Amino acid sequence: MQLAREIVDVLENKKGEDIVLLDIHDISDFADYFVICSGTSDRMLTALADGVIEDVRDQHHFRGRVEGEPHDGWLLVDFGDVILHLFSPDRRDYYRLEELWSRGKLLLRLQ
Secondary structure, eight states: OHHHHHHHHHHHHTTOEEEEEEEOTTTOSSOSEEEEEEOSSHHHHHHHHHHHHHHHHHHHOOOOEEESOGGGTEEEEEOSSEEEEEEOHHHHHHHOHHHHTTTSEEEEEEO
16 A cells, blocks of 8 residues: 555655555456546656656566556556556546446545
């Protein structure tokens, strides 16, 4: 939970939008938490991902694995037990990840 909360703090400091923290450990065997956040541009998505990756590396000496490209509107950063999803607003509306994982427990929503 500490890592997920730190990721949320970094996203908030970097001006990420509509940040959601979901506890999925009861319904998933591959991760415990999803952090979902929107960014308004490719550049912002990159900055959000880079900021989180740098913080986790510095604080926990752990590297996240990145999937996706900012121009596609969805970046996934896998930190093992915590998976960060960074979306453009239109891709987030399209994929509706919160709805798909609605059986998870909503721990935090920052708008």
